[in-house]
Amino acid sequence: MTRIKLGSAVLRGTVVPVLMASLMSTSALGAAPVDLSKWSPEYVRSIAGTQDFDTAADCAKVTPLDYKGRLTFWYQGVFEGDPDLLRQYYKDFFETFRKTYPNIQLEDQALTYNDLLDKFRTALLGNAAPMAVRLQILGGTEFASKGYLQPLKPEDVGYSTEDFWPGAMKAVTWDGVTYGIPTNNETMAFIWNADIFKRAGLDPDKAPATWDDVIKYSKQIHDKLGIAGYGLVARKNAGNTPYRFMPQLWAYGGGVFDEATANPTYEQVELDSPQSKAALQASYDMYVRDKSVPVSALTNQQADNQPLFVAGQLGMMISHPSDYNVMLDLQAKATGADKDKAQTVIDNMRYGLIPTGPDGKRAVVFGGSNIHILKPEYVEGGKVDEPAAKAIICMWTSPEWSLKMAYAGSNPGNLNGFKTKWMKERLDNIKFLDVTTSMLPYGIPFPALPQSPEIMNIIVPDMLQNALTGAMTVDQAADDAAQKVKDLMGGL
Amino acid sequence: MTIVTGKAEARRRLQPGWSGALRKIWEHRADYAYVLPAIVVMLIVIAYPIYYTVELSFFKTPPGLQLRDKSFIGFDNYTAILTSQVFWKVTWNTLIWTLGSTLISFVLGFATALALHCDFIGRGVLRAILIIPWVISAVAASYIWKWIYHSDFGIIGAVLVGLGLTDRPPNFIDNVSTVLPSLIVVNIWREFPFAMIMMMAGLQTVPEQLLRAAEVDGANAWQRFWHVTFPHLRNVSTVTILLLAVANFNSFIIPWIMTGGGPSNASHIWITHIYELAFGRQRWGVASAYSVLLFLILMTLGYFYVRALSGNERKEGSA
Structure with a gap:
């Protein structure tokens, strides 16, 4: 050396x-x-x-x-x-x-x-x-x-x-x-298209305050305009999925462990708690019940949502401020009427705080x-x-x-x-x-554990996919994920 | 008639105790010397990894530890695999994927080869166009197809909605029931040109005079195909099917890029599952056990492939 x-x-x-x-x-x-x-x-x-x-x-x-x-x-x-x-x-x-x-x-x-x-x-x-x-x-x-x-x-x-x-x-x-x-x-922050909000009968300058509002807004956008409301992402082995689902999970009071508390111990698995199940149910409601999010969410990453957003086909998403620059880049590459359409989206792009859960809890990764x-x-x-x-x-x-x-x-x-x-x-x-x-x-922060990459990149997305595809019920998917985390922590 | 040269006789006298096999090796020592470098390379890049994979399959490799901290567990990994639900699901997917892709690619390729065997204007151009899916990068093709199938904005969905055939775009790859057949279609699109080329080559070997003789004897088109053409293509068909089967069993790019094995493991086949176990979840021992099982299956297919090839050679030798 x-x-x-x-x-x-x-x-x-x-x-x-x-x-x-x-x-x-x-x-x-x-x-x-x-x-x-x-x-x-x-x-x-x-x-x-x-x-x-x-x-x-x-x-x-x-x-x-x-x-x-x-x-x-x-x-x-x-x-x-x-x-x-x-x-x-x-x-x-x-x-x-x-x-x-x-x-x-x-x-x-x-x-x-x-x-x-x-x-x-x-x-x-x-x-x-x-x-x-x-x-x-x-x-x-x-x-x-x-x-x-x-x-x-x-x-x-x-x-x-x-x-x-x-x-x-x-x-x-x-x-x-x-x-x-x-x-x-x-x-990250919450991004929405004010023009879509307006056309859907929502207040264009007001972000949904709670995750329950996100569900409602997403449905309203979809039902009125026939486009996707919220940019749900549930692909496996992609960092984008936990970055978008964990804020929802924490806002509802859930978690993989107690990572959302001030002094986490990571001893108790919480993925099967009623709060975690409520968060998963929220995704289920948007994807299965209301069909208000992209059907392609299971194979999408955020990079797939960006073109949808700039094309005016997506009302809300969670992302970085850099997405504004990405939209500018995409607009520059567009031609003809698409260019004007993209410009309208950019002019109507709004950023706000990520919504809270039912108890007013706000969280972000x-x-x-x-x-x-x-x-x-x-x-x-x-x-x-x-x-x-x-x-x-x-x-x-x-x-x-x-x-x-x-x-x-x-x-x-x-x-x-x-x-x-x-x-x-x-x-x-x-x-x-x-x-x-x-x-x-x-x-x-994600749990500071060596097992975190597998939990976040595989187990959590699997839980989402199992519930959203109907392969398992929401309860079963959450219980299955919790068991997988327990097995993982037990060295299996 | 066997001619014994004085040299060979002298060699035999020099090594009187050698068995027949060893004597043969000695007699062909120059040939062995020529292939020795290739054998050494193969031992390094093939034999050692195989040995290491087999060895690793008998160890527990906890994901939280380094690989050198593995512990011997005998056949536990194999038992765990064979008793897990995921194994049977993934195996079922693999069988559907392999059989579906192989058989349909072969039939489609064979049919196209027969069509292209006829003389018509533009045959050369058509042949060149049909080869494109096979020569295009599998990675690029997967991304293109992902967008063609896109459940919200795919071309197929747009056309169907535009024609008024459906209200919503069909869900091809975000649905557990349709994802595997959708991926198989992509795989067939990519593979059938290979079968077509193989069968076109085979068709060139069918003796023209036999077909003419059959025609003179009053055989119709189907009878000429079934009794003259097809028997001549039996060996090339076997080889083509085996090569396609091996390639499909080992196929990784299309399912991994298009769906990552999802949704909900519905498009996981053995090779993608092994990849996820090893590189995503770091269960090196379990992944190795899976790989050993896959290796045994592929070796079995390989055995039949070699047998088919030897059959060809014997036939050609006797002809």
């Missing part, structure tokens, strides 16, 4: 110019964390653009800019449902990294959300993993618990743990040890991604170039890049990202950002 000591770096004269540069701007290393107790869209606006950061100077303190090395790196990258704007930021990041660290030979590989876990697991079995990996938030605990990851905390790359969301830090902590750093954290360093024995060639890995991690999790890489849809993992000038610019450029920042306090 290659290690660079600070003393030897000073001796080589690399730190001096870096220290000079850091004095010119406020360093992220000493920045005070954002005050989460004051969190509101107004507070976010008040801190945006209040601090400058020099990413290269900050990262030079972790890995000298003239460091010579080689890094293999896999990451969950952009996919078909992301806007072109995000593609450009990803491109810019890797170009900037190569310019900042010209002597690090970077072999990077982008994989989509749904493919990354499968490929990474397979690579680990053959000791052919990359040196560093950026995984979806669900993955951190699984690989940490199995011993594949090296301990890695924000302090190792020049930041402090307080610079990151406490909920996100939980997702990279296993058995009291931190194994990664959050890159971005996201909470606190999602995101983490970055990790692998242990050498699982890496191709048996070596990890740690300074090179820390260089890219420092850059990606910096206030600047954690903000830019989440520009269109997500939020920066590093809370100092909210203070940057790019956040201010983003508040002006990206519509509806206030709504998702308002949803952040309602964010609930």
